[in-house]
Amino acid sequence: MVLRERQSLPSFGRRGRRAKPQVLRGYRRLLVPLVATSESDRAVELACRLAADRAHLVAVSVIEVPSLLPLDSHMLDEEVAARALLDRAGATADSYGIGFAPTMVRAREAADGIVRIARAEDVELLVMGTGRSSTSFGHARRGTTVRHVLEAAPCRVMLVTPDAERARAQDAA
Numbered sequence: 113m114v115l116r117e118r119q120s121l122p123s124f125g126r127r128g129r130r131a132k133p134q135v136l137r138g139y140r141r142l143l144v145p146l147v148a149t150s151e152s153d154r155a156v157e158l159a160c161r162l163a164a165d166r167a168h169l170v171a172v173s174v175i176e177v178p179s180l181l182p183l184d185s186h187m188l189d190e191e192v193a194a195r196a197l198l199d200r201a202g203a204t205a206d207s208y209g210i211g212f213a214p215t216m217v218r219a220r221e222a223a224d225g226i227v228r229i230a231r232a233e234d235v236e237l238l239v240m241g242t243g244r245s246s247t248s249f250g251h252a253r254r255g256t257t258v259r260h261v262l263e264a265a266p267c268r269v270m271l272v273t274p275d276a277e278r279a280r281a282q283d284a285a
Contacts, residue, residue, distance in 0.1 A: 138162050138164035140164050141168050141170070141237075142167065143171075143172060143239070144169065145171075146172065146173045147173075149241055149243065152272075153204075154272050155241040156204045159237070163210050168213065170213045171212065172216075173198055174217050174222040174226060175218045177220060198214035198215075213233075217229060223257045223260035223261050226257075226261050227264045231266050238270070240271055242258045242271050
């Protein structure tokens with residue numbers, strides 16, 4: 113739950129109990145970047161759970177176009193994969209009764225496309241699945257896409273990481 117109103121001094125009822133602050137029942141505009149990972153699928157489910165009544169979920173699949181090609185070049189395999197991701201996310205959103213807007217974007221870097229859509233759609237929360245690996249000192253290491261999104265996003269960002277068992281298996285490999 114997110115407190116959306118300005119906090120004032122606590123008000124007390126007749127019996128001296130503190131009145132409950134008004135809270136919204138969730139986020140109204142959410143963005144989920146999609147990639148072919150289980151963390152991305154979990155991010156879609158989490159976004160649907162965090163969504164308020166009459167919320168709008170934007171799912172974006174970014175097709176990264178190499179700098180040697182024009183942005184509008186034909187990348188049929190990537191487009192088919194992106195449509196499949198968007199269809200799967202749409203089915204999940206539909207099962208939760210959430211409004212869904214599939215978006216396919218072409219960009220040189222995935223992070224630039226994600227941030228651009230977040231600004232254009234005026235989202236309140238960006239829910240992003242991410243892999244995790246750790247260094248020899250045990251600190252989490254994130255990819256450059258996640259790092260750039262965290263730095264440049266105009267809204268809150270929530271990261272969905274692998275579950276603990278899978279993360280340990282990846283670290284051991």
